[in-house]
Amino acid sequence: MNDSHYCPHTPEEIAEMLSAIGVADVEELFAPIPAELRAKTFNLPAGMSEFETFSRMQAIAADNTQGMTNFIGGGFYDHIIPAVVDHLSGRSEFYTAYTPYQPECSQGTLQALFEYQTAICRLTGLDVSNASLYDGGSACAEAAMMALRVTGRNKIVVDGCVSPFSRQVLKTYLFNLDVEVIEIAPQKGQLDRAALAALLDDSVAAVLVQNPNFFGTVEDFTALADQVHGVGALLIGSVYPIALGMLKSPGEVGIDIAVGDGQSLGNPLSFGGPSFGFIAARKKLIRNMPGRIVGETVDRNGKRGFVLTLQAREQHIKRHKATSNICSNQGLCALRGLIFLSSVGKEGLVNLAGLNRDKAEYAKAQLTALPGVSVLQSAATFNEFTLYLPKNAIAVVALLLDKGIAAGVPLGDYYDGAENCLVVTVTEKRTKKEIDLLVKELEVALCN
Amino acid sequence: MQLIYELSVPGRRGLKLPASDVPAAVALPEALLRKEQADLAEVSELDLVRHFTNLSRRNFSVDTNFYPLGSCTMKYNAKVLENAATLFAPFHPMTALLPGGVDFCQGTLGMLYDLGQLLADITGMDEVTTQPLAGAHGEMTGILLVSAYHAARGNKAKKKYVVVPDSSHGTNPASAAIAGYEIITVPTASYGDMDLELFKAAMTDEVAAVMMTCPNTLGLFNPHIKEISDIAHSHDALMYYDGANLNAIMGKVKPGDVGFDVIHVNLHKTFGTPHGGGGPGSGPVGVKKSLIPFLPQPRIVMDDDGKLLLETTNKGSIGRTANFFGNFGVMAKAYAYIIMLGREGLIQVSEQAVLNANYIKEKLKPYYDLPYDMTCMHECVFSASKQLEHGVHAIDIAKFLIDKGYHPPTVYFPMIVKEAIMIEPTETESKAAMDAFIAVMIEAAQTAISNPQALHDAPLTMPISRLDETKAAREQNVCCSG
Numbered sequence: 009m010n011d012s013h014y015c016p017h018t019p020e021e022i023a024e025m026l027s028a029i030g031v032a033d034v035e036e037l038f039a040p041i042p043a044e045l046r047a048k049t050f051n052l053p054a055g056m057s058e059f060e061t062f063s064r065m066q067a068i069a070a071d072n073t074q075g076m077t078n079f080i081g082g083g084f085y086d087h088i089i090p091a092v093v094d095h096l097s098g099r100s101e102f103y104t105a106y107t108p109y110q111p112e113c114s115q116g117t118l119q120a121l122f123e124y125q126t127a128i129c130r131l132t133g134l135d136v137s138n139a140s141l142y143d144g145g146s147a148c149a150e151a152a153m154m155a156l157r158v159t160g161r162n163k164i165v166v167d168g169c170v171s172p173f174s175r176q177v178l179k180t181y182l183f184n185l186d187v188e189v190i191e192i193a194p195q196k197g198q199l200d201r202a203a204l205a206a207l208l209d210d211s212v213a214a215v216l217v218q219n220p221n222f223f224g225t226v227e228d229f230t231a232l233a234d235q236v237h238g239v240g241a242l243l244i245g246s247v248y249p250i251a252l253g254m255l256k257s258p259g260e261v262g263i264d265i266a267v268g269d270g271q272s273l274g275n276p277l278s279f280g281g282p283s284f285g286f287i288a289a290r291k292k293l294i295r296n297m298p299g300r301i302v303g304e305t306v307d308r309n310g311k312r313g314f315v316l317t318l319q320a321r322e323q324h325i326k327r328h329k330a331t332s333n334i335c336s337n338q339g340l341c342a343l344r345g346l347i348f349l350s351s352v353g354k355e356g357l358v359n360l361a362g363l364n365r366d367k368a369e370y371a372k373a374q375l376t377a378l379p380g381v382s383v384l385q386s387a388a389t390f391n392e393f394t395l396y397l398p399k400n401a402i403a404v405v406a407l408l409l410d411k412g413i414a415a416g417v418p419l420g421d422y423y424d425g426a427e428n429c430l431v432v433t434v435t436e437k438r439t440k441k442e443i444d445l446l447v448k449e450l451e452v453a454l455c456n
Numbered sequence: 457m458q459l460i461y462e463l464s465v466p467g468r469r470g471l472k473l474p475a476s477d478v479p480a481a482v483a484l485p486e487a488l489l490r491k492e493q494a495d496l497a498e499v500s501e502l503d504l505v506r507h508f509t510n511l512s513r514r515n516f517s518v519d520t521n522f523y524p525l526g527s528c529t530m531k532y533n534a535k536v537l538e539n540a541a542t543l544f545a546p547f548h549p550m551t552a553l554l555p556g557g558v559d560f561c562q563g564t565l566g567m568l569y570d571l572g573q574l575l576a577d578i579t580g581m582d583e584v585t586t587q588p589l590a591g592a593h594g595e596m597t598g599i600l601l602v603s604a605y606h607a608a609r610g611n612k613a614k615k616k617y618v619v620v621p622d623s624s625h626g627t628n629p630a631s632a633a634i635a636g637y638e639i640i641t642v643p644t645a646s647y648g649d650m651d652l653e654l655f656k657a658a659m660t661d662e663v664a665a666v667m668m669t670c671p672n673t674l675g676l677f678n679p680h681i682k683e684i685s686d687i688a689h690s691h692d693a694l695m696y697y698d699g700a701n702l703n704a705i706m707g708k709v710k711p712g713d714v715g716f717d718v719i720h721v722n723l724h725k726t727f728g729t730p731h732g733g734g735g736p737g738s739g740p741v742g743v744k745k746s747l748i749p750f751l752p753q754p755r756i757v758m759d760d761d762g763k764l765l766l767e768t769t770n771k772g773s774i775g776r777t778a779n780f781f782g783n784f785g786v787m788a789k790a791y792a793y794i795i796m797l798g799r800e801g802l803i804q805v806s807e808q809a810v811l812n813a814n815y816i817k818e819k820l821k822p823y824y825d826l827p828y829d830m831t832c833m834h835e836c837v838f839s840a841s842k843q844l845e846h847g848v849h850a851i852d853i854a855k856f857l858i859d860k861g862y863h864p865p866t867v868y869f870p871m872i873v874k875e876a877i878m879i880e881p882t883e884t885e886s887k888a889a890m891d892a893f894i895a896v897m898i899e900a901a902q903t904a905i906s907n908p909q910a911l912h913d914a915p916l917t918m919p920i921s922r923l924d925e926t927k928a929a930r931e932q933n934v935c936c937s938g
Contacts, residue, residue: 014532014728014797015808016886025815025887034807037814038708040677040831045714050707051577055798058536065792069543071563073551080550083779090471092501096508104518104533106525106731109866112918113858115457116515117733120508122936123460129935130494136934139734142589145779153634173779180752180775181596184603184636228487256490269779278541279564280549280780281589282736294932300734304936305928313920317928323592324869328629328639335627336590336724340732350460350497350504351470358493359473362480369481388484402555409560414551421553440477 073412077442079371080414081392081433082222083144083171084280085272087250088437090351093274097344107300107336111315118314121302121339124346128286131252131349132266133259135291139300140284140342141334144269145177147285148216148246150298150332151265152178154289155214155242156187157296157331163188163212167199169221170246172422178216194423197223197385197394201232208239214265218246219255222422224392224431225385226255233262249273249286249345251390253361258288265289274348275341284338284345295321298332360436364391367443368434374447375432378454384429392433394419398454401430407453413446457514457919460497460507461936468498514919515733516863522889524816526835526866526878527625527673529703529725534796537728537789544788549780553754558765565764568781569756571791572740578794578802579699579719580712581742586782587752591700593777594720594739595631595667597752600774601718601743602665602694603635604750608772611692615664619693621650623674623870628667628698637664644872648828649678661691665718669698670711671833673870673878675813677705685715694718694747702726703882704810704834707803717744727790738786752777808883809834812890816879819894823901827873835880839873843904850875852911853900855922859915860896 017025022034031037056064078086097103101116108114108121121139128137141147152164164182166175168191179189192203199217208215215236220226229245236243245263247255250272258266271283289297295318303317323330352360368391376383380398383389397404401418408415416433419426434443483489499507516523523530544564552561572584588594599618606615618632619640629639640658645651649672666688671677678684685695697711697719703726711719723729724737731737743751753773754766797805810833817826817836824838840850854864854877866878881890903910915921 014534015804015883017808017811021887022811025811029811029814029818031814034811037807037810037831040679040833041705041709042679042682045682045709047580047708047710047713049577050799050803052574052799052802053795055796055801058534058796061792061796062536062540064795065540065543065788068563068567071566072544072547073560074546076548076551076560078548080548080554082550082553084549086548088474092470092504092508096505096512098538099509099512100519100533100730101512101515101517103730103732104523104530105515105733106523106528106530107734109525110516110854110858110864111923112855112915112920113516113521113863114514114733115919116511116513119457119459119514120511120733122934126459126461126935127494127496130496133492133494136932142593143779145776146589146593171779173776176776177779180600180777181634183774184600184607186636226484226488230487252490252494254484254490256488257492257494260491276542276545276785277548278545279547279552279561279784281778281783282738282785284736291932294934301934303928303931304933305924305931307920307923309921311920313923315923315925315928317925317934318932320929323626323630325626326630327626328633330626330630330633333592333596333627333630333634334590335592335625336731336735336737338589338732338736339734340730341736343733346460347504347508350499351501352473352496353468353470353498354493354496355467355498356469356471356473357496363473363476365484366476366478366481370478388488405554406556409554409556414548414554417550417553418555436474443478 075412077413079416079432079434079446082417083173083269084277086277086435086437087272089274089276090348092351093344093347096347097340102343103340108316111313115313118302120343120346122304122314124342125302127346127349128288131249132288133257134266134288136294137286137288138297139302140337140339141287141299142338143283143285144246145174147267147287148174149178149181151244151267151287152214152216154265154296155244158293159213159241161211161213162186165207165212165215166191167217168192168194169199169223170216170218171222174246197225198387199227208235210239212239212241214242214244216244220248220251220390220392223385223394224389226388226390229261250361250364253357270341270345273345275344282338282341284341296331299334299337363436367436367438368393371432371434371443374443378451391435392431395430395432397428397430400427404453408449411449413449415446415450457510459936460499463503463507464498466498468500470499470501470504521861521863522885522893523863524865524879524881525863526880527700529880529882531728531882532884533728533730537792540792541785541788544784552766562764565756567791568787569758569764571787574794575721575740576742578706579742580710581719582745583748584740584742585751586740586787587778588720588739588741589778589783590735590737591720591722591739592627592631594741595627596635597741597777598696598718598720599632599635599665601747601750604774605747606664614662617663619658619663619666623672623872624667624669625673625698625700648674648676652680655684656687659687659691663691663693665694665696667696667698669701671701671704674828674837675832675835676828676830677833681714700725701834704806706806708806712744718747723786723790728793729786729789736783736786738783750774805883812881812883812885816881816890816894820897823898835878837873838877840875840877843901844875846904846908848904848908848911850877855914856900856911857896859917862893862896
């Protein structure tokens, strides 16, 4: 009878329960489903033991190539994860709870999310954060929709240097709405500021930029923020949280809404998820924020406590008039982000950012010493940069993959005329030895 | 409890970073640099560990408390699923998108493909995309597929409305609205389902889709579902199935067989993956053949030799709904769950989920008003209307339960039931656990009569008492200013 050991009843207990209900068997409880609608087939395989299940999962994981040395980014980054992150987020009081609708028995989750929101505000230099979104791409889309609501306009201008994945997600979110999305073609891995200036007028709701961008270029958007505000539009900046240990914060730049993917903050690569999206904004925008927000308050005795607040924005209250449809977010991944940031700490994040840039600059110097190899962008970079190779980058990457090196992301699939461009990412985890091996193997590949 | 920032001491370190083995780089120009460092916590590892361990103890969770939160399917989360997910931690999603990269990712791509096949069989659909990151994300994806379908048939301008019953989850109308549709809401009839006559009156050729939860949020299976889908199809409207309540019907009825064209599944509900204090979830979307041309990209396909490939060039696709392949780690857990339980195990899950809900319903019926008194599926919805006569609200009963060690059921949803108390025990709870819960619910009903103030005062055993939500909304202190 017990095909699932997670169903605990004995036959005797089932009999007692059926008798309490007043039916002869369990099947009678399914009588409301008309007989002609009942499933005619159900072809799943038979179940297996816990041990067999785990073995099967091990076999699946073994079908992927192991031990690849990653010089690829593209939005997900191979960073260190302190041991405390797994251990503390692995406490089942955190991971087997749900959305903290009942605050008295959910203060653990609520206080952690309040601390997370604080970390995101401090990291971005902005006033308010929500309790997380799905990922970096959907965060860009939610920020754009926020700007559409705030301004009442219907045009979004997007720098083509923003991740092509995030741009595609944005377009998918907006394609059935009466919204115009205009992309500006990159100029040598940078925002074409003249093209943007020509587009800016009072029909634009928001401009979306990314820093560092998909090419790895670091830009100063401070003057741009003034220009964008000059036409009454909002500046949305997608940022890489590890780089915020070094780079001018969105608040310092004058960005109105900062978004990004939190994977690099203590979440494993895990073939693309789960991670989390973050969103932070200026205080006046709070009522237009999507998703859950935790606020501080007091209980009946004046004691500090935390609750979900401003719920009148949300779908479970406002239904079709909500600021977003989001319900579940990525709470546990946001908790991992908070634990990561609290473990690395204030000075640690500065050092971590420095380590990333040092390694990348070393790799850049070594790689550009190879014959015919140069860097595409003249501007500064953080831990990613774009190489211009003397041959098609796609062929080169394929050759290095066979050596166990993911050498970078070739841009030919994403930008016209970029067939020879390769974005190389170097995080703090890459050793000098690994970088030197990349240089050596790339040299061989270029000679082939 | 103090905030982590209140434990912070300048200069204290919690982690040793790797030493640099390369020369220091020349600093970036001043204009690009941060002036003020982010004021993150500065704590020792032990301070950090104590802080978060103690925070975790301020939560009720499935592993510590019965958690019958209706509509959320808070079943037990098997521990082997956690172990399984960690096997995939090192795999970078970009690898699969590199030239020839799929050769290096056949395991992970194959698992996603297989999971899609299993979910297609469970739901009666033809193909499944695993990209959506949560249930509501799946809803939005599904409705965008609907809009792409109508647009391809030249009906984009004509199809303006999405029909939802008033008992639906709030995400249904919210998802349809952000996808660009106007909403028509159909009231629930006395028999506990969308009013059939009002539905017929609402249907026109301008309706793009009808979104249904079946069993619905009252826990009732709609016996007219085939008729509803036939009517919808006669107006060239597609049928959307909100899979939040799929735990009730596995192996019993397939949404695809009764006329649904598109469905999302909440892996974190039906397929045993943990809820994470609010996520991550995962919301794969299944479709009938007619919608396959519009599925998100990259789409995982299998060639004649059984090799997994990524299709990225279909111009008809709605595009990406997430940056990569969805919440892979969550899907690894759900996949392990499905293959472990197998065909008979999943049937048993639904049978015992329904058995448990009906048991609680029968036992509590003498004490609480049951507005729709019929055989329920996996959850039942009471009203605290009897208790309200004594000034006791559903929220007071919820707070009383907290003092007794129970996470409360969902209260005040569905909105069509006054003072709603929505109980979903799930299949993983034992009879003894449910009997103890039933006894406490009866005690609450008796206390509502004998000492209503005791219910208004609850909870008294938690670290905090009831909170001032108005103050939170007014002051909007959403980050620590100290």
